[in-house]
Amino acid sequence: MKSSDKLALFGGPAVRSTYIPYGRQWIDDTDIEAVIEVLKSDYLTTGPKIEQFEQAIAHFVGAKFAVAFSSGTAALHAACFAAGINEESQVITSPMTFAASANCVLYMGGTPVFADIDPHTYNISPASVREKLTSKTKAIIPVDFTGQPAAYKEIREIAKENNLVVIEDAAHAIGAKYKGAPVGSFNDMTMFSFHPVKHITTGEGGMITTNNESYYQKLVQFRSHGITRDSAKLSIKDEPYYYEMQHLGFNYRLTDLQAALGLSQLQKLDHFIKKRKHIVSLYNESFKDHPALIPPFQAKEAESSWHLYIIRLNLNRLTTSRKEIVAALHGENIGVNVHYIPVHQHPYYQNKGFRTGECPEAEKLYQEIISLPLFPKMTEQDAQDVIHAVKKVLAYYASAHS
Ligand SMILES: *Cc1c(COP(=O)(O)O)cnc(C)c1O
Numbered sequence: 001m002k003s004s005d006k007l008a009l010f011g012g013p014a015v016r017s018t019y020i021p022y023g024r025q026w027i028d029d030t031d032i033e034a035v036i037e038v039l040k041s042d043y044l045t046t047g048p049k050i051e052q053f054e055q056a057i058a059h060f061v062g063a064k065f066a067v068a069f070s071s072g073t074a075a076l077h078a079a080c081f082a083a084g085i086n087e088e089s090q091v092i093t094s095p096m097t098f099a100a101s102a103n104c105v106l107y108m109g110g111t112p113v114f115a116d117i118d119p120h121t122y123n124i125s126p127a128s129v130r131e132k133l134t135s136k137t138k139a140i141i142p143v144d145f146t147g148q149p150a151a152y153k154e155i156r157e158i159a160k161e162n163n164l165v166v167i168e169d170a171a172h173a174i175g176a177k178y179k180g181a182p183v184g185s186f187n188d189m190t191m192f193s194f195h196p197v198k199h200i201t202t203g204e205g206g207m208i209t210t211n212n213e214s215y216y217q218k219l220v221q222f223r224s225h226g227i228t229r230d231s232a233k234l235s236i237k238d239e240p241y242y243y244e245m246q247h248l249g250f251n252y253r254l255t256d257l258q259a260a261l262g263l264s265q266l267q268k269l270d271h272f273i274k275k276r277k278h279i280v281s282l283y284n285e286s287f288k289d290h291p292a293l294i295p296p297f298q299a300k301e302a303e304s305s306w307h308l309y310i311i312r313l314n315l316n317r318l319t320t321s322r323k324e325i326v327a328a329l330h331g332e333n334i335g336v337n338v339h340y341i342p343v344h345q346h347p348y349y350q351n352k353g354f355r356t357g358e359c360p361e362a363e364k365l366y367q368e369i370i371s372l373p374l375f376p377k378m379t380e381q382d383a384q385d386v387i388h389a390v391k392k393v394l395a396y397y398a399s400a401h402s
Pocket of ligand 1: 073074100171172204
């Protein structure tokens, strides 16, 4: 194709006159009021809103305990600490994720090991997890990619047989279900993120849910410098001002301003998920028979809460690369994105000795995927614009043109 052809097509009016991002938050006046109320109160941090938010999340997902953190990444770090990950440990995770899912293992001095993905669900493949097990494997961090829970029946079996901790990265999956059970209720620890692109936001923020009191205690102490005031844990018990730092922790606390925002957002989560599912149904209906597209596959046992909508290109039916298609969609003012560069292919991981070729399914998938805009405030018209633009660009690059 000559560049003059491209001008002929994309020199005309774009499908949309204004840019639509791939994801964004939805903040309304009740959210703003909730934050203002905290600003006028006595506690900006370590106040009552934290516990209220924790209890509300624990209740929502059906877990005994929840611990709030300053980010999802901090929450993953704390979970790795609570699981006892150290310099001797290997932890198996998916390469098809944000870097934080593996970085948290490195924070503890441990070694992340990447298992390949299932080519249908794009989640970590239990068969590949089995192949990567060694005597040093201590934990598995499955990622509920795009909002679809991973294959927990198989993963939990592997964990049980090998005495492994399962830390679920559910940054995409609050509100999702696996075999009818809410995500956050059935693994050793589950992490949620409240970054603005996620289902509900606190600006930055994260949470771990667990049913295990020992993990709960460790998470709380790690969040605040490794310090405790719990008299049951102290070596001196009769001095009221006394506290002890018993291990190296961090300041990973969420503020009350953020917790109040999170509480207010949580009231709307069911509505947000309904809106996401509606957009997804419009996309699925429009793309299901498209020869150049593979729409997302949903496993029977999993009910996604739809953080991302990813189309996979059938490059055999197209005359160009994913890169050109993304550029063309940006030209139409459609803010598409790519999730994710496989973690082991980042320069930092390559420098540590990880190699392209170790997860072929994830590496191939990465070349072919595009995340379409998906967020609850999208209108019917927004969705139709995205569908129109995708069809327009794919028609232009269909192999019949070559
Ligand atoms: C967003 C995200 C994280 C990290 O959460 P933050 O709150 O941004 O620190 C971890 N894993 C996945 C899969 C994510 O999407």
